[in-house]
Amino acid sequence: MNDIGGSCVYVKKEIRMKELNDLEYLDNFPYYYDIAFLLMLTSKAKNIKTRWITQGIKNSSRRMRLLQKHRKEINLEQEELPYINTYRHIYRNVIKEAKTKGNGNYLTNGKNKTKASWQIINNEMGRFSSRHENIELMWNSCKITNPKITLKKFNSYFIEIAEKLTDHTDTVYRRYQGYSWKLNRCPNTMFLNPVSEDKIKYIINNLKGRGTSGIDRIVEKVVKRSTEYIIKPLTNICNASFKAGVFPDRLKIVAVKPIHEKGSKEDIKTYRPISLLPVFSKITERAMYIRSQHCVEVKYKGNKDIILDNVKSDLKEIHSGVPQGSILGPVLFLLYINDLTRHILDADVLLFADDINILIQAEDENGIQLKLNRTMNTLYNWFNTNGLVINTEKSVAMAEQEPN
Numbered sequence: 001m002n003d004i005g006g007s008c009v010y011v012k013k014e015i016r017m018k019e020l021n022d023l024e025y026l027d028n029f030p031y032y033y034d035i036a037f038l039l040m041l042t043s044k045a046k047n048i049k050t051r052w053i054t055q056g057i058k059n060s061s062r063r064m065r066l067l068q069k070h071r072k073e074i075n076l077e078q079e080e081l082p083y084i085n086t087y088r089h090i091y092r093n094v095i096k097e098a099k100t101k102g103n104g105n106y107l108t109n110g111k112n113k114t115k116a117s118w119q120i121i122n123n124e125m126g127r128f129s130s131r132h133e134n135i136e137l138m139w140n141s142c143k144i145t146n147p148k149i150t151l152k153k154f155n156s157y158f159i160e161i162a163e164k165l166t167d168h169t170d171t172v173y174r175r176y177q178g179y180s181w182k183l184n185r186c187p188n189t190m191f192l193n194p195v196s197e198d199k200i201k202y203i204i205n206n207l208k209g210r211g212t213s214g215i216d217r218i219v220e221k222v223v224k225r226s227t228e229y230i231i232k233p234l235t236n237i238c239n240a241s242f243k244a245g246v247f248p249d250r251l252k253i254v255a256v257k258p259i260h261e262k263g264s265k266e267d268i269k270t271y272r273p274i275s276l277l278p279v280f281s282k283i284t285e286r287a288m289y290i291r292s293q294h295c296v297e298v299k300y301k302g303n304k305d306i307i308l309d310n311v312k313s314d315l316k317e318i319h320s321g322v323p324q325g326s327i328l329g330p331v332l333f334l335l336y337i338n339d340l341t342r343h344i345l346d347a348d349v350l351l352f353a354d355d356i357n358i359l360i361q362a363e364d365e366n367g368i369q370l371k372l373n374r375t376m377n378t379l380y381n382w383f384n385t386n387g388l389v390i391n392t393e394k395s396v397a398m399a400e401q402e403p404n
Contacts, residue, residue: 025237200287340382
């Protein structure tokens with residue numbers, strides 16, 4: 001991209017496969033971005049209560065406090081007490097009505113209804129999360145308070161957990177090694193047509209415009225406003241990636257944020273890694289996702305760098321898994337497990353993301369047990385062959401029967 005006469009002119013070059021991972025554009029944009037937008041650390045309080053609190057309610061609240069204070073005085077006149085009680089009754093009704101209306105509007109206008117609902121529920125229950133809460137971990141009976149050491153522990157744990165689970169399950173599955181099946185190869189080949197500038201523009205315009213960013217610190221808002229200047233190089237990068245069958249290495253680097261689910265916050269096992277993708281990675285993935293819809297029909301069968309409070313860990317390479325939070329991740333995972341249902345012959349299988357429900361029917365308990373053993377045998381071998389692990393802590397068997 002050259003600056004000529006105050007306007008940006010993109011000099012198009014044919015990108016070969018060996019040049020795909022060394023694109024100057026992927027370096028130049030972050031460089032000039034950092035120059036134009038200086039990094040500043042700010043703190044912004046976020047309290048969703050303010051959406052229904054009006055100036056009139058604030059004035060009434062101050063008056064209510066004065067009346068309550070006056071009510072506690074010993075020399076209170078007899079006719080003042082009914083007035084205070086009536087004012088308090090009206091004040092509470094106004095608060096209730098304003099809160100109901102405010103929460104209703106917030107839920108109606110919110111794009112993510114589920115998220116808005118939980119925000120309202122957590123607010124009413126007084127559960128407020130801190131954005132900059134320091135995470136302290138217990139490791140070998142010692143508490144870790146240093147953020148840098150905490151990040152190293154998170155980084156190592158998220159990277160090594162899959163390999164450790166796979167190594168552990170090799171011993172568990174060893175007794176099922178005699179099981180095998182014929183591999184059915186797909187005779188078709190997937191070809192990707194080039195993506196147009198209009199399609200890339202459509203993808204950029206449909207970005208949510210969030211203020212969050214990946215490891216390159218580039219936010220979606222800036223990219224959306226720079227569409228006319230970056231549309232040509234981005235289109236060229238996407239088409240070069242399609243043609244070469246290679247995803248640029250620079251766009252594979254993601255920032256990972258540990259999110260606590262449930263349980264003790266000092267237990268590293270209670271956190272899950274959420275990937276914060278670079279905005280250019282989102283655009284390229286979305287283009288690939290759209291193109292793949294013409295070649296692959298995905299159905300549900302049946303009816304890394306860690307960031308913590310602006311402190312970063314060292315980069316580590318991931319050898320297995322898909323980034324949680326990516327665009328292509330769910331599709332790639334579904335394609336990876338797509339043949340699972342073909343090997344379960346004694347049961348009906350329902351798949352939803354990474355959850356599997358297996359329904360087994362038989363005339364008696366012995367028949368159920370026989371089919372269950374055969375099904376688990378097949379599952380263990382399929383998971384072992386494909387390098388996956390069953391989460392035994394979240395797996396349970398439940399028996400049901402029709403009433404006599």
